[in-house]
Amino acid sequence: MNTVNKINEKLKEMISTLLSKQSDNGAWNFCFEGSIMTDAYMIILIRTLEITDEEVLVKDLVERIKSRQSPNGAWKVYPDEDKGNLSATIEGYFSLLYSGYVGEEASYMRKTERFIRDNGGLAKSDWLTKMMLALTGQIKWPSIIKNIPIEIMLLPRWSPITIYQLVGYARAHWIPILICSNLNKLFVAPQTPNISHLQERLMDSENDRILEEMQNLQLYFKHALKKLSKSPEILKKEAFIKAENYIIERIEENGTIYSYFSASFFMVFAFLALGYDANHPLIRNAFRGMKSYLCRNAEQPFIQNSPSTVWDTALLTAALQQAGVSYRHSSIMTANNYLLSRQHQKYGDWAVNNPDVIPGGWGFSDINTFVPDIDDTTAALRAITPLTQTNILYKEAWNKGVEWILSMQNDDGGWSAFEKNMDNYLLSLIPFKYEDRVLFDPSTADLTGRTLYFLGEYTTIPLESEIFQTAKEWFERNQEANGSWYGRWGNCYIYGTWAAITGLKAIGVSNDDPIISRAVKWLLSVQNEDGGWGESCASDIKKRYIPLPHSTPSQTAWALDALISASDNPTSKIEVGIHALLNILEANDGRSNYPTGAGIPGGYYIHYHSYKYIWPLQAFSHYKNKYDL
Template sequence: MKKKIEERIRKLVSDLQERQDKEGSWHFCFENSVLTDAYMIILLCSLETGDEELVGRLVGRLWKLQTREGTWKLFEDEEEGNLSSTVEACFALTYSGLVEEGDKRLIKAKQFIEKKGGFHKAHSMTKFMLAIHGQYEWKHLLPVPIELLLLPKSSPLSFWDFSSYGRGHIAPLMLLKDRGYSFKSPRTPDIQHLSRAPEEIGYSSREIALLKKINEGLQSLPDIPAHLHQQAQQFALHYMLQRIESDGTYLSYFTTTFYMIYALLSLGYEKSDPIIVKAVDGVKKMACETKKGTHIQNSPSTVWDTALISHSLQEAGVDVGGGTVRESVDFIMKKQQFKYGDWAVESGVTPGGWGFSISNSFHPDVDDTTAALRAVTYSAAKKPFVREAWERGTEWVLAMQNRDGGWPAFEKNKTKDILTSFPLDGAEAAAIDPSTPDLTGRTLEFLGGSAGLTQEHPGVEKAVRWLNRMQNEDGSWYGRWGVCYIYGTWSAITGMRAAGVPSTDRSLQRAKSWLEDIQQRDGGWGESCYSDQKKTYIPLPFSTVSQTAWALEALIHLEDKPTPAIDLGITALLGMLDGAGDALSCTYPTGIGLPGQFYVHYHSYQSLWPLLTLSLYQKKYVEGRTS
């Protein structure tokens, strides 16, 4: 097995080196749900941009992703199909003008939608898209006055209490709802017959309590209603315009840019306005090629992938001074952010973080920042200017720690739980930005493993205590940004070990037992996206490459010598990399954007995580090194 490990490491290194581009970065596809492909078709067709060739390619991919039952899914083991995805694909295909009304594939999709009760049962984002195009009544959406945007930060609740991701979507959506905007043309399809909208919409007691708090805040605003209304519209407009990146996209996301474009149209902007033209051009550049055709990424993962790959290559022994690593570090250094963004309101620290996408210049996040810092750590020891950037980034990470001891994704202390009742599907995950075990564990792994901090540091000690409190009864931890309990448990174990928690610690031993208990018969690990929705571990009938690599790395950090579970797992991982596993082992989505709605297959993950794990196995068990 030692020889096989060495050969596989060499191959993974060679393959990754060959894929590096001239800038020093890596461009792997960030493959998400059909939402972005469908919405791109709708956007291009409604604006009549003349991009028929691109529309045709996107239509072709949608057909290839349709199931035999006529549905579209978020992940392969999803039962029957996903209503929202099927509605989105169905509307887009009809809008494209490339599909006959009597196409049997389209008929099957519509039958599924009707069987599920119509599209009024779809996700809020889907219904917003349909309302924009005259297919759904605005009165059934978001019963919150736009004046919410004006509530001061000192109010019990304000727009600024939402997560940055939440604010990015809420601003255009509230503007669209307020305007009651409908964009219809002779080309717009009519699928209203597929909906049976309810006479009344019922709200939970928590939603009612939230709406009451918002209304109480609005009563305190010192101005006449007409002026407030106009000010709120202007606020929404300026909020979006001030957060447009150099490529024309709004916050570097496809979905936010999509809704911004229609919000601008609702205010009287022309389709030919330079802001809209550049925004459309920006999202067109988010295209990537998959085996089934052209796909529109919601947020290209170039910075994330480059940082992770550079680090994995260095851990595999690639020379830090050589071209591959040097060029990747140069690229990463250029992407450090020096603009003050919304995050600065709470953190009070100078800029120094990194973002996810190549165009992201003022919307950094903790996970990308620690990934970038890991990748430049060795270079920082030799180059003063890299060291200065590294110290600045580390200071930024430490300043982002939440009050409870954990780390958020984008902004600290956005944790008002009542906002999870905001009347939008997915608000429980997107409205706030709480500490999560995966982000906290990965941050600890950097602080302990790369920055050399121990539990003597108050921030590290507080984070370890927080992780101990968050451990589930079965020994696992929940992962918010990866699927799901395997991801969270791997993050927590590696973070706590890097912080100096001994492998004999009771929490870590419980986590080890849990990982060993869920090991698949083939020796690997595989977890369903359903875990994320049902908030309990749901196994897959097969193992996946990335989840197997995560579980193995966690176990290796806990064991001085290889155990049967580890060796069996390594054998399974090597087999999957040789193509011996299930066809979905390398393609099943193991990343999460929005729980229950948005899952990601990172094309880079089938290379970088196995490389990191195999390199760790070789260093620790074959070469006898601990670092």
């Protein structure tokens, strides 16, 4: 069977499988699978709230956490992580003890304790893990957190430093944490495990070093607060009220904040710190919403941090149409109707830096109504485009979405994920790990590239427009010396380079332009011996390309898609890559489960269960359609 026939067979098989998996409402509900963090935090939350009728869930999560443990007692956040991940290991260890179904005397738990000690103890964990440990009484509140006053909530938006200079998902986590730290609250019950003996390093000496680095920021806080001309007591009271209202105003219909499990976890503790009873409706609704993120469409149930329903549905709907499924097909019509119903009508925090623009974006999750992002919006717009010629509702929705996308271009020419011009590096004085990628929302190659791809392929914006020229200049400034680009929300250089090449080609950049030829040369240089591509999550941490010893379907599809866009004719390297992708999909082994989505650098990576369908479907379709095969 020749290559084209094999592709046709695989496309037919994938289309049939996908149509059979579609929900009645038109959406696709694939799992969004991350590390054990969410499973561990759910156990901790159930025990903290003293919920007694969730033992089946607790036992299921205990089994899932245990199954992910490495032989050395550690847990990892990606399979090839060296030795293990300290924060994940602490979370796994503490939650298993807190469950009551595992004791510290178990041989595998003794290995875990030894790993924690050997790698620096609780003091060396990442910041979110430290916050969980402080809340549950395992460590003192770190001084760096204690020294960020709750009064930061009162600094006006025109101030050089405000809470709004953190990106929205960071605010959703840190405001609840600041409530708890400023109230010096911790939640210890008789059944709470005590692992404080694993601290290993003196927290105070570590804090003193960090506080030295924060002195300028602390001086600014004190100076700014003096200008507010109210007594310290009144300011503090007003700040707590503002922080509480900020949280409540951003609770989604399902009870979660921003639709994130992890942020909702800290939100519940903030409510408890403010004096809410554990049975308060806000806390009970939050728990129900967080429990609804349980995914059972896998070998073992696990808690998703933020279900990817809109993202998966938009990408699949667009990819199926590229594969030849008519927009008039009932499945596509139902999917697009679902997407239309999920376009945002509310103003969110994105409007702080981008006022006077009508809402028109889409969010990541099914229940997300006011945290739109650029990626989901361009994906949804691509999906509904064919309907805009005949249906006024889709045309109006499409126009609003395009206007919103255009309004969100940053001053530097690129696009961020969530908010506009979110790169105030004064707040990088807060010495958090990977703060440039966690606290802020700068322009990235993946967002900018996919936005250009949509605008170039699906709109009539002139190729010579300033929109496109400033974006190309952003890419020129941010291309790595080896020709690649870093991708923020996927792993990692393959991801960023794919988005950049396909975006630049969509706005008419020539294959001979050095920005394209250098990128293509780099992609070919990292092609594996099996013909595919595979990149480790370690690239995200070390900020340089780290290969995997095997190829993955999504990364192979990304690389192929980029090469196809920059090749007028199919090349031998593309042909080898196509066969490699077909072979990986046919094997359907562990290579398809490698996490190629990125969340928190070094802390949270995602195995999208949809990706083994979406990206190969798109790459195969582009191969066939471009070369008229």
